[in-house]
Amino acid sequence: MHPPDGSKDQLFARPIEQIGSFVFDDSVAQVFDDMIRRSVPGYGMTLSLMPLIAKRFGQQGTKAYDLGCSIGAGLIAIADGLPNSTELVGIDNAQPMLDRCADNLKAANLEQTWELSCKDILETEYSNASIALLNFTLQFVPIDKRLPLLSKVASGMNPGGALLLSEKIRFNDSCIQKSLFELHHDYKRSNGYSDMEVSQKRAALEDVLKPETIEEHKASLEKAGFSHCEVWFQCFNFASLLAIK
Numbered sequence: 408m409h410p411p412d413g414s415k416d417q418l419f420a421r422p423i424e425q426i427g428s429f430v431f432d433d434s435v436a437q438v439f440d441d442m443i444r445r446s447v448p449g450y451g452m453t454l455s456l457m458p459l460i461a462k463r464f465g466q467q468g469t470k471a472y473d474l475g476c477s478i479g480a481g482l483i484a485i486a487d488g489l490p491n492s493t494e495l496v497g498i499d500n501a502q503p504m505l506d507r508c509a510d511n512l513k514a515a516n517l518e519q520t521w522e523l524s525c526k527d528i529l530e531t532e533y534s535n536a537s538i539a540l541l542n543f544t545l546q547f548v549p550i551d552k553r554l555p556l557l558s559k560v561a562s563g564m565n566p567g568g569a570l571l572l573s574e575k576i577r578f579n580d581s582c583i584q585k586s587l588f589e590l591h592h593d594y595k596r597s598n599g600y601s602d603m604e605v606s607q608k609r610a611a612l613e614d615v616l617k618p619e620t621i622e623e624h625k626a627s628l629e630k631a632g633f634s635h636c637e638v639w640f641q642c643f644n645f646a647s648l649l650a651i652k
């Protein structure tokens with residue numbers, strides 16, 4: 408998906424004297440598609456496989472939620488596999504992202520009805536869901552709020568429904584942690600980011616993006632009320648879990 412104003416991400420290309428915490432503002436929204444594709448290994452592949460998962464778990468006359476929907480890539484991907492009777496619900500607390508999301512959804516001419524809501528995903532009520540996406544969003548939620556959020560999503564989900572949880576992950580094995588962390592940065596450099604861009608972005612994300620291990624995610628998903636969960640995709644230190652209620 409290439410939004411009309413989707414230009415190249417150069418937000419960290421010049422030296423920044425005082426690097427503040429990363430925020431999803433208008434400048435990020437403008438370059439978001441380029442930024443996430445060049446920064447998150449496996450992002451495009453994960454999206455391209457989502458219609459298959461949506462097709463298997465989507466149920467007639469239910470809702471499909473995308474929590475932290477950004478500019479709509481996840482909603483457009485799952486719509487491809489979902490029944491026309493599904494109601495798509497995109498939630499994000501950054502209005503600049505939702506403005507672009509609305510443009511992209513209109514341009515995609517989806518068969519399903521959709522609504523977008525500028526809200527905190529922690530403050531949202533979930534009901535009659537057969538699909539929920541948390542595609543690289545939970546990592547931005549404070550750690551102590553993650554289980555309550557997952558529990559809320561699980562309670563709003565129909566039996567047999569599925570949550571796709573994609574995250575940056577960390578590893579307890581320090582050698583693996585170091586190797587996959589460095590490979591992620593190699594990936595970014597191979598996509599044209601300079602050493603300065605990589606290190607300034609890392610500093611901006613340090614306080615806001617807190618990765619957990621796969622084991623921690625699995626334990627939380629189970630506690631939240633999901634009956635089964637497993638990793639279905641991994642690329643370096645980014646993974647996606649399928650959790651079934």
Ligand code: GEK
Pocket residue numbers: 431443474475476477478479480481498499500501504526527528529541542543544547548
């Ligand atoms: C994709 N899913 O392209 N409430 C609502 N939105 C939030 C919250 C919150 N508490 N915290 C963060 N966000 C997308 C990519 S990006 C991932 C998701 C990334 C939103 C935030 O505004 C942003 O749009 C999104 O979550 C995270 O498949 O940039 O690495």
